[in-house]
Amino acid sequence: MAEGADVGATGVFVPIVDGRSLTFRAEADGFVDDETGSVWNLLGRAVAGPLVGSSLTAIPHVDTFWFAWSTFLPDTELLPSEG
Numbered sequence: 001m002a003e004g005a006d007v008g009a010t011g012v013f014v015p016i017v018d019g020r021s022l023t024f025r026a027e028a029d030g031f032v033d034d035e036t037g038s039v040w041n042l043l044g045r046a047v048a049g050p051l052v053g054s055s056l057t058a059i060p061h062v063d064t065f066w067f068a069w070s071t072f073l074p075d076t077e078l079l080p081s082e083g
């Protein structure tokens with residue numbers, strides 16, 4: 001593990017705090033919402049700015065590699081991306 005590459009992690013959240021929709025951009029210190037300039041960590045918690053201490057609602061998700069997924073669910077249908 002010590003020799004392995006850091007491939008990151010993910011979090012999936014509802015981007016709404018107190019009824020206000022937020023949009024985010026990646027920055028060196030985490031994620032910053034465009035509406036208030038608050039800084040958010042990967043756990044969906046505001047760590048700086050006007051919304052410090054606020055938390056986003058997490059959405060359950062699977063964070064896995066395709067080779068692992070396809071081994072256990074080989075009949076998975078892949079759809080083209082919309083981008």
